[in-house]
Amino acid sequence: MKIALLGYGKMGQVIERIALERGHEIVLKKDENNTFDGLSNADVAIDFSVPTAAVSNISSCFHANVPVISGTTGWLEHYDEMAALCTAKNGGFISSSNFSLGVNIFFELNEYLAKIMSKFDSYSVDMEEIHHTQKLDAPSGTAISLAKGVIENSSYTNWTLEKPEAKQIHIEAKRIGTVPGTHTVTYNSVVDAIEIKHTAHNREGFALGAVIAAEWIVGKQGIFTMKDVLEF
Secondary structure: OEEEEEOOOHHHHHHHHHHHHOOOEEEEEEOOOOOOOOHHHOOEEEEOOOHHHHHHHHHHHHHOOOOEEEOOOOOHHHHHHHHHHHHHOOOEEEEOOOOOHHHHHHHHHHHHHHHHHOOOOOOEEEEEEEEOOOOOOOOOHHHHHHHHHHHOOOOOOEEEOOOOOOOEEEEEEEEOOOOOOEEEEEEEOOOOEEEEEEEOOOOHHHHHHHHHHHHHHOOOOEEEOHHHHHOO
């Protein structure tokens, strides 16, 4: 499989190593100073760039008939626009806040727990996410996905970084050292607390999941999620 890497920072470099170990070829490594030369030779593109580059990267892939795996966060106000372009171009697209296999299992657990807890008004939910100091967006895309998972399965209506109002989920976003990513969902009552937590030890899990998603999407048309890839 021939892969175009759109974004060649720390994540892009780990993705490159894992892709090569799995027998794939890298035909383009693009950062903000490069062109898209070589994109047309790719079977699939993996985008781990920055929010300001994501839309250009993704749209260029669809125009070149190259399916896209996008792990960039902070650009999702343009998601509907990119999804419409994917459909118009008969493209393939997976955008996820987190491609880690463990995190996607955590997403499923979070939704299941939210359904159970929605029956118990004595508990309130809040979230905490911790990442390295170089992470640009806050809260993390993963934390937002977790909040949406609760909202879709409960009476909560929104999330906030500020002091929460009624039916809002408070997210505490922390930036500490070189932490790859830790996410905690806590249900509190006056008598006890229920907590689920995912801790990433390194970037390997994110990168492996993205490569697995890229392997899966080649030859497919449509807009998919990691639920499709992992057959949840």
